[in-house]
Amino acid sequence: MALLEMAGVSKAFPGVLALDSVSFSVDRGEIRALMGENGAGKSTLIKVLTGVYASGSGTVLLDGVSIAPRSPAHAQELGVSTVYQEVNLVPNLSVAENVCLGYEPRTFGKINWRKVNERARRAMSRLNIDIDVTRSLTDFSTAVQQLVAIARAVDREAKVLVLDEPTSSLDKIEVERLFTLMRKLRGDGMAIVFVTHFLEQVYSVADSVTVLRNGVKVGDWAVTELPRQKLVAQMLGRDLDEVPHVDHREAIGTDVLVTVESLGRKNAMEPISFDVRRGETLGLSGLLGSGRTETMKMLSGANPADSGVISVSGIGTRGSRLRPRSPRDSIRLGIGLCPEDRKSEGVCPGLSVSENLLLVLQARRGWLRVIRKKQADKIVSEQIERLRITTPDTRRPIENLSGGNQQKVLLCRWLVAEPTLLLLDEPTRGIDVGNKLEIRKLITDLAKKGMSFVFSSAELEEVVNTCDRVVVLRDRRKVGELKGAEVTEQNVMARIAEGEA
Amino acid sequence: MKLHPIAYPLIGLALILLFNAFFTPGFYALELRDGRLYGSLIDVLNRATPVLLLSIGMTLVIATKGVDLSVGAVMAIAGAVAALLVTDKVSFLSVSHSVLLVVLIALVVATFAGVFNGVLVGKVGIQPIVATLILMVAGRGVAQLLTGGQNVTFNNPALERLGTGSAFGLPMPFVIFIVVFVLIAVFVRKTALGLFIEATGSNAEAARLAGVASDKMKVAVYAVSGLVAGIAGVIACADIRAADANNAGLYMELDAILAVAVGGTSLSGGRFSLLGSVVGAVLMQALTTTILTRGVSPHATLVAKALIIVAVILLQSPEFRASFARRKHDPARA
Numbered sequence: 001m002a003l004l005e006m007a008g009v010s011k012a013f014p015g016v017l018a019l020d021s022v023s024f025s026v027d028r029g030e031i032r033a034l035m036g037e038n039g040a041g042k043s044t045l046i047k048v049l050t051g052v053y054a055s056g057s058g059t060v061l062l063d064g065v066s067i068a069p070r071s072p073a074h075a076q077e078l079g080v081s082t083v084y085q086e087v088n089l090v091p092n093l094s095v096a097e098n099v100c101l102g103y104e105p106r107t108f109g110k111i112n113w114r115k116v117n118e119r120a121r122r123a124m125s126r127l128n129i130d131i132d133v134t135r136s137l138t139d140f141s142t143a144v145q146q147l148v149a150i151a152r153a154v155d156r157e158a159k160v161l162v163l164d165e166p167t168s169s170l171d172k173i174e175v176e177r178l179f180t181l182m183r184k185l186r187g188d189g190m191a192i193v194f195v196t197h198f199l200e201q202v203y204s205v206a207d208s209v210t211v212l213r214n215g216v217k218v219g220d221w222a223v224t225e226l227p228r229q230k231l232v233a234q235m236l237g238r239d240l241d242e243v244p245h246v247d248h249r250e251a252i253g254t255d256v257l258v259t260v261e262s263l264g265r266k267n268a269m270e271p272i273s274f275d276v277r278r279g280e281t282l283g284l285s286g287l288l289g290s291g292r293t294e295t296m297k298m299l300s301g302a303n304p305a306d307s308g309v310i311s312v313s314g315i316g317t318r319g320s321r322l323r324p325r326s327p328r329d330s331i332r333l334g335i336g337l338c339p340e341d342r343k344s345e346g347v348c349p350g351l352s353v354s355e356n357l358l359l360v361l362q363a364r365r366g367w368l369r370v371i372r373k374k375q376a377d378k379i380v381s382e383q384i385e386r387l388r389i390t391t392p393d394t395r396r397p398i399e400n401l402s403g404g405n406q407q408k409v410l411l412c413r414w415l416v417a418e419p420t421l422l423l424l425d426e427p428t429r430g431i432d433v434g435n436k437l438e439i440r441k442l443i444t445d446l447a448k449k450g451m452s453f454v455f456s457s458a459e460l461e462e463v464v465n466t467c468d469r470v471v472v473l474r475d476r477r478k479v480g481e482l483k484g485a486e487v488t489e490q491n492v493m494a495r496i497a498e499g500e501a
Numbered sequence: 502m503k504l505h506p507i508a509y510p511l512i513g514l515a516l517i518l519l520f521n522a523f524f525t526p527g528f529y530a531l532e533l534r535d536g537r538l539y540g541s542l543i544d545v546l547n548r549a550t551p552v553l554l555l556s557i558g559m560t561l562v563i564a565t566k567g568v569d570l571s572v573g574a575v576m577a578i579a580g581a582v583a584a585l586l587v588t589d590k591v592s593f594l595s596v597s598h599s600v601l602l603v604v605l606i607a608l609v610v611a612t613f614a615g616v617f618n619g620v621l622v623g624k625v626g627i628q629p630i631v632a633t634l635i636l637m638v639a640g641r642g643v644a645q646l647l648t649g650g651q652n653v654t655f656n657n658p659a660l661e662r663l664g665t666g667s668a669f670g671l672p673m674p675f676v677i678f679i680v681v682f683v684l685i686a687v688f689v690r691k692t693a694l695g696l697f698i699e700a701t702g703s704n705a706e707a708a709r710l711a712g713v714a715s716d717k718m719k720v721a722v723y724a725v726s727g728l729v730a731g732i733a734g735v736i737a738c739a740d741i742r743a744a745d746a747n748n749a750g751l752y753m754e755l756d757a758i759l760a761v762a763v764g765g766t767s768l769s770g771g772r773f774s775l776l777g778s779v780v781g782a783v784l785m786q787a788l789t790t791t792i793l794t795r796g797v798s799p800h801a802t803l804v805a806k807a808l809i810i811v812a813v814i815l816l817q818s819p820e821f822r823a824s825f826a827r828r829k830h831d832p833a834r835a
């Protein structure tokens with residue numbers, strides 16, 4: 001009998017049967033990948049297992065004993081440690097406090113802060129991360145926050161470790177570190193459940209795979225007996241179209257849309273210069289903390305730069321050359337940012353799918369010109385169809401959607417507002433293989449029609465296959481620019497390694 | 502079991518009304534005298550009016566994840582300004598001949614106070630509780646300074662009508678409230694302002710990145726809160742024909758916050774319901790009136806009120822309902 005056995009697990013939400021009598025098991029010393037499209041029910045299964053949803057039916061056996069976790073904390077006590085897809089840390093606390101939250105080492109009943117910090121440092125060092133753990137969590141990037149959540153889960157005594165898309169914003173190097181740790185824990189006899197949309201990660205770390213589709217279990221396999229193509233077919237229920245390869249268009253034209261001149265921010269980003277042509281997809285590539293997000297935030301006015309200017313052609317002569325001080329400044333110039341962290345910067349929880357989707361468009365039209373209901377419904381249903389967003393009802397709160405589907409709504413939010421330049425910071429984060437391709441196709445199509453993009457992704461392969469040109473960043477400065485046939489993974493890696501251009 | 506959020510305060514209100522139908526003789530009696538209705542029901546509405554007015558502004562403020570503690574003090578300021586102007590105690594501004602001007606100036610001052618709060622919160626970035634606490638404390642002080650610590654009494658039929666007159670058979674304050682409510686409700690719900698306010702309260706950073714002028718939204722909602730507090734303040738002083746800087750609007754910010762909470766608007770911001778707050782405010786006044794007419798000792802009134810409010814708020818909480826339902830289904834834990 002396996003260490004963790006779930007049987008007959010069902011969970012219904014109004015209008016959706018998220019899990020239909022699913023069985024799932026994972027054994028000591030096993031890493032099992034849980035795969036499926038966006039909205040297949042992966043996170044729901046994990047939430048039933050860890051007591052987030054109490055009302056699901058079915059049985060859970062841990063070590064042969066029936067358990068019924070009432071809450072994540074209770075599940076933790078029972079030996080199931082979890083990193084949820086929407087990382088739930090406390091932004092205003094320090095990294096150390098977050099790692100030890102609820103389990104602070106105490107001396108005579110008082111929290112021993114020296115030990116708290118010591119322990120957090122040790123937990124982070126297991127992932128080979130060396131940061132100042134006394135600093136506030138908000139000082140760090142999404143990727144580091146994700147690592148903190150992992151460190152926190154691993155720090156607990158647990159028999160089962162559950163990781164719901166822990167690698168969605170990590171770079172190759174961090175992913176490798178995480179895998180090393182996972183393999184070690186597996187060696188110690190831990191059972192690990194691993195959700196990801198990155199196929200190569202499954203093959204490099206997992207022993208076995210369980211596939212869900214539309215809330216139903218499709219099957220269990222050992223990784224070795226399930227080649228890539230077959231895995232994708234099992235997830236989608238159909239074969240995947242071939243990867244469209246962009247012909248890095250040399251003749252992208254000289255029609256410069258946006259010129260960025262020495263845009264910089266003290267202690268955050270060295271002055272950077274580049275331009276974006278009309279109808280071009282410009283990639284930003286670099287390692288974790290190399291300044292991809294920072295560059296986009298300066299351009300979009302979200303974190304205003306303190307030096308340099310941008311100029312936008314074709315918007316009259318007045319006010320087309322400036323340093324954006326707020327997102328509204330940039331939006332006025334036709335520049336929008338689809339941010340990296342959907343939870344803290346993207347989603348408006350409590351508001352409906354439809355309201356979330358129309359927010360940018362409405363903000364652009366101003367408060368008086370309300371989008372009429374009929375028109376709104378039309379736009380929303382078009383988008384839902386275009387990006388295959390699964391939702392029973394667009395008037396439901398957006399947080400009822402699966403993570404990947406929320407991400408798609410945020411992307412649509414910008415697409416319907418038709419900016420001339422859209423900054424996409426990890427737009428495919430948490431999106432499944434099938435949809436990732438769709439989104440890439442969509443970007444390429446829109447670019448052909450004249451829209452411009454700045455695109456960044458932790459996945460180099462994706463950058464290389466989507467972008468016409470790539471700006472390479474390292475240590476918060478630009479170290480190179482590749483175009484046309486030069487845009488290959490090797491070249492980008494080489495530039496990053498060289499450091500100096 | 503999931504009802505529309507406004508259902509819970511409505512059920513509460515219905516229960517109180519039902520209770521009175523059985524146990525309070527004459528509660529539903531209405532009498533028409535001199536073209537004006539009298540009775541317990543009318544009394545409830547009339548007494549609820551100040552909190553009703555405040556709760557409109559408070560709802561919008563809370564929807565942006567804020568809170569306005571200064572409304573009681575702003576009421577006092579507006580009342581003081583109106584009373585001083587109407588008695589010509591301000592040497593450089595003699596406008597006592599025009600009550601319209603008197604009221605307008607008082608409202609401008611009140612709105613300005615709201616803008617002050619809004620700038621502190623929206624532009625400077627001070628936490629709402631702290632920012633409005635400043636005016637809560639200082640504002641009453643200002644009102645006391647204005648009136649010199651004395652009640653400023655006046656004799657001006659036109660101004661008094663705002664507090665004690667009637668229109669369409671209903672008390673004038675309540676009629677004013679209805680007009681203000683409809684205007685503001687249409688203003689936020691028929692434009693995109695409601696959406697912008699909700700987006701700001703739900704996730705201010707996301708709203709900002711989406712191009713919503715979150716900071717301006719914040720200034721605007723505090724301004725509205727100041728304005729309605731001003732209206733409530735003028736009515737309150739017209740009602741007693743005096744500006745009482747020490748007591749006007751005292752603790753009323755708390756009643757307004759409660760009305761909003763009972764009405765189903767989450768104190769953590771986002772979705773709001775103006776109508777819910779109206780029901781909440783009426784519910785609380787009906788409760789108070791009922792308890793008082795039952796002859797319960799005044800000391801017990803507050804406790805009884807608190808208990809019932811806690812019940813309504815608990816019922817609104819999905820977590821509470823869930824844990825309640827779970828306990829029922831889980832015999833092991835029963």
Ligand SMILES: Nc1ncnc2c1ncn2[C@@H]1O[C@H](COP(=O)(O)OP(=O)(O)OP(=O)(O)O)[C@@H](O)[C@H]1O
Nearest residue numbers: 013018038039040041042043044400401402403404
């Ligand atoms: N709280 C909720 N209320 C209503 N429906 C929900 C809720 N949570 C999830 N769902 C629905 O359940 C289904 C499964 O969602 P789930 O989050 O488990 O998907 P997932 O496999 O984790 O997808 P992703 O890869 O996008 O994270 C989806 O159709 C989703 O809309």
Ligand SMILES: [Mg+2]
Nearest residue numbers: 043085402403
């Ligand atoms: Mg998920």
